[in-house]
Amino acid sequence: MRSAPIDLPADKFREAGHRLIDDVADFLSDIATHPVAPGLSPAETRALLPTGGLPDGGADPATLLREVTELLLSKSTLNGHPRFFGYITSSPAPLGILADLLAAAVNPNVGAWSLSPVATEIERQAIAWIAELVGYPPGCGGLFVSGGNMANIVALIAARAAQLPGNVRARGVTADGQRPVIYASAEAHTWVQKAADMIGLGSDAVHLVKVDDRQVMDLHDLRETITRDRAAGFTPFIVIGTAGTTATGAVDPLGEIAEISRDEKLWFHVDGAYGAPAARVPGAPSELAALEFADSIAVDPHKWLYSPLEAGCVLLRDGRLLPDAFSYHPTYYHFGEIDGEEPVNFYEWGPQNSRGFRALKVWLGMRQVGRDGALRMIADDISLARRLYEATGAHPEIEAVTCSLSIVTLAYVPGDLSARSTEHEVFAYLNELNEALLTAMVDGGEAYLSNAVIDGRYLMRACIVNFRTDAGDVEAIPEIITRIGQSIDKDRRPAKLR
Numbered sequence: 001m002r003s004a005p006i007d008l009p010a011d012k013f014r015e016a017g018h019r020l021i022d023d024v025a026d027f028l029s030d031i032a033t034h035p036v037a038p039g040l041s042p043a044e045t046r047a048l049l050p051t052g053g054l055p056d057g058g059a060d061p062a063t064l065l066r067e068v069t070e071l072l073l074s075k076s077t078l079n080g081h082p083r084f085f086g087y088i089t090s091s092p093a094p095l096g097i098l099a100d101l102l103a104a105a106v107n108p109n110v111g112a113w114s115l116s117p118v119a120t121e122i123e124r125q126a127i128a129w130i131a132e133l134v135g136y137p138p139g140c141g142g143l144f145v146s147g148g149n150m151a152n153i154v155a156l157i158a159a160r161a162a163q164l165p166g167n168v169r170a171r172g173v174t175a176d177g178q179r180p181v182i183y184a185s186a187e188a189h190t191w192v193q194k195a196a197d198m199i200g201l202g203s204d205a206v207h208l209v210k211v212d213d214r215q216v217m218d219l220h221d222l223r224e225t226i227t228r229d230r231a232a233g234f235t236p237f238i239v240i241g242t243a244g245t246t247a248t249g250a251v252d253p254l255g256e257i258a259e260i261s262r263d264e265k266l267w268f269h270v271d272g273a274y275g276a277p278a279a280r281v282p283g284a285p286s287e288l289a290a291l292e293f294a295d296s297i298a299v300d301p302h303k304w305l306y307s308p309l310e311a312g313c314v315l316l317r318d319g320r321l322l323p324d325a326f327s328y329h330p331t332y333y334h335f336g337e338i339d340g341e342e343p344v345n346f347y348e349w350g351p352q353n354s355r356g357f358r359a360l361k362v363w364l365g366m367r368q369v370g371r372d373g374a375l376r377m378i379a380d381d382i383s384l385a386r387r388l389y390e391a392t393g394a395h396p397e398i399e400a401v402t403c404s405l406s407i408v409t410l411a412y413v414p415g416d417l418s419a420r421s422t423e424h425e426v427f428a429y430l431n432e433l434n435e436a437l438l439t440a441m442v443d444g445g446e447a448y449l450s451n452a453v454i455d456g457r458y459l460m461r462a463c464i465v466n467f468r469t470d471a472g473d474v475e476a477i478p479e480i481i482t483r484i485g486q487s488i489d490k491d492r493r494p495a496k497l498r
């Protein structure tokens, strides 16, 4: 019998696996007692790893697994912690953790149906269910990808192939001298620039539309920019609405953008990476109802469907436009009809060739909670954010600035400076103070918030996509902020502002 050093006999696998599951279960049960973040520098973190180069010989797998479990569970930033409110990163669903293990065990290659028969059909069903959840026609097509960026980029590439004149797939986007243009608001996520750059349009092809004081797209500016660009010889082809901006959770006026796109014969894409799952939640912004008019939508199950990373999903009203934009037929693939049906081979639907089974954790999660459970958790996150907004706003030294979907922005403002906060020097100092406060809070491991900048103002920002967070967690925030804020203010305040 061959002895391969990578193999693990079944009894050893079982023993190491049971221990791992026990350790993870213990970790999940007392996660709230861990610091949210380890507060270590890059050098301190590197010092935790083995010294030296690639080892010549191997090591005992059970020992390795135990050591790295201990390392990761004790020295990581924990987005599963009930007080993790940074960026838009959810607590991972426990069933999703197990699903990833199972997916790796079966290891289907979800690039081709015949390499992943059950997995491909599960992915197709998961896509249809996500569409239903967000109120999109279930007859749409879609694809799982790594996250929101890729979901959006795949949609943009499909739009490019469908909208631009000539054979752009063969001749390139600018072959006929055209200058394609993309519209998105100034608050859109930077995937737009990255995508325009990656696909050879260049980031200058992104024409940013102004936002109003609610941080949403100014429709008048959109219309004017399109008209001006057409007159200048550009080729507009897509308008991107954001359903939940990353900074403040603002939702663009999607219904109106859909109408303008229709009138102008432009593709209407919605970046719903964050907010789309809230579309059918009672009380959520009514603009989300217009998701159904989009030509494509990006949704991020690793955000508000609480799936472990990575899981993004792109939906296209007309699913055939994905193979139209991505399909090639290598001679070494022979994936034809099976039983009179042409099966879906996802390698033809997007940029990836071999593909993992991301859909399993998402599909299982949706079955575990159902539509009602999903909507209830999102509604709970939204009301906790509202509660945080009210609890911080009620504190004399905190200004609660915005609250939309489950994102709250706020600033620490020492009482004696609040009346002077628009003075140039005070404004600059408050920015510095809030940035230092945020850094200290994250390093201290009590709670994890991130930041937003609105009109040059540095704000702390909490986003709750966290099924572990409860009222006690959000009500603890004002005390944490003011305690750390007061101590930094005492050390840092310049003499002339005292």
Ligand SMILES: *Cc1c(COP(=O)(O)O)cnc(C)c1O
Residues within 6 Å of the ligand: 088, 146, 147, 148, 149, 150, 152, 189, 191, 242, 244, 245, 246, 271, 272, 273, 274, 300, 312
């Ligand atoms: C998070 C987010 C993205 C990027 O998604 P990733 O999963 O991080 O790639 C894009 N757009 C919006 C609106 C987002 O909130």
